[in-house]
Amino acid sequence: MTLEEAVRGRRSIRKFRRDPIPEEILREILDQARWAPSWGNTQPWEFVVLTGDALEEYRTTKHRKMMVAGDAFSPEIPMPEVWPESLKKRYMETGKIVLTAMGIAREDKEGRNRLYENMALLFDAPCLVVACIHGDSALEYAMLDIGLILQTLCLSAYDKGIGSCIMAVSIGYPALLRKIAAIGDDRRIVMGVALGYPDPDYPLNRFERVRADIGEFVRWVS
Numbered sequence: 001m002t003l004e005e006a007v008r009g010r011r012s013i014r015k016f017r018r019d020p021i022p023e024e025i026l027r028e029i030l031d032q033a034r035w036a037p038s039w040g041n042t043q044p045w046e047f048v049v050l051t052g053d054a055l056e057e058y059r060t061t062k063h064r065k066m067m068v069a070g071d072a073f074s075p076e077i078p079m080p081e082v083w084p085e086s087l088k089k090r091y092m093e094t095g096k097i098v099l100t101a102m103g104i105a106r107e108d109k110e111g112r113n114r115l116y117e118n119m120a121l122l123f124d125a126p127c128l129v130v131a132c133i134h135g136d137s138a139l140e141y142a143m144l145d146i147g148l149i150l151q152t153l154c155l156s157a158y159d160k161g162i163g164s165c166i167m168a169v170s171i172g173y174p175a176l177l178r179k180i181a182a183i184g185d186d187r188r189i190v191m192g193v194a195l196g197y198p199d200p201d202y203p204l205n206r207f208e209r210v211r212a213d214i215g216e217f218v219r220w221v222s
Contacts, residue, residue, distance in 0.1 A: 033153040050129075076190070134186065
């Protein structure tokens with residue numbers, strides 16, 4: 001697989017097979033990801049890997065119930081509340097594409113709820129990688145570094161046939177996650193990544209993706 005094939009082929013997977021990922025493969029993915037760049041080689045990241053019973057307790061026993069009950073998210077990195085209009089438009093268009101791919105009409109509340117519950121279950125992923133930083137880290141630079149290593153992680157996983165989905169939803173209840181994963185209060189939970197073997201027949205794993213042309217976000221100066 002070439003680098004271009006990995007970059008263009010990787011996509012957010014929204015339905016995984018339940019087959020566990022061998023620990024050896026997970027270790028290889030993480031070992032490759034650690035070569036991601038970071039500011040001053042500080043490598044501010046820490047990963048907690050949830051699989052098996054711990055993951056089931058988190059997502060099925062607790063996370064799903066809290067989401068379905070409508071418990072408010074309280075992520076330690078605030079989610080965006082205001083968007084520039086151009087970004088909001090892309091976000092809304094993606095939502096329409098997702099619903100269309102699933103054959104869910106706008107007024108189909110039951111269909112939307114099924115989709116929401118699937119998200120609450122982390123798309124049945126057999127592994128959740130939780131990225132944390134030290135509570136004293138400079139957030140702005142550490143967030144950039146976390147983004148770099150998560151992209152590297154997802155590309156490395158894709159190269160080994162493992163799908164990924166970076167999910168803010170997965171860390172929306174940090175107190176619950178801290179308890180189950182034994183994450184100390186001196187660490188800040190940044191983001192979660194669901195990993196697993198993709199279900200190739202699921203519509204949300206096959207719809208055509210859209211990206212802005214470089215003319216929309218690149219300005220040349222000479």
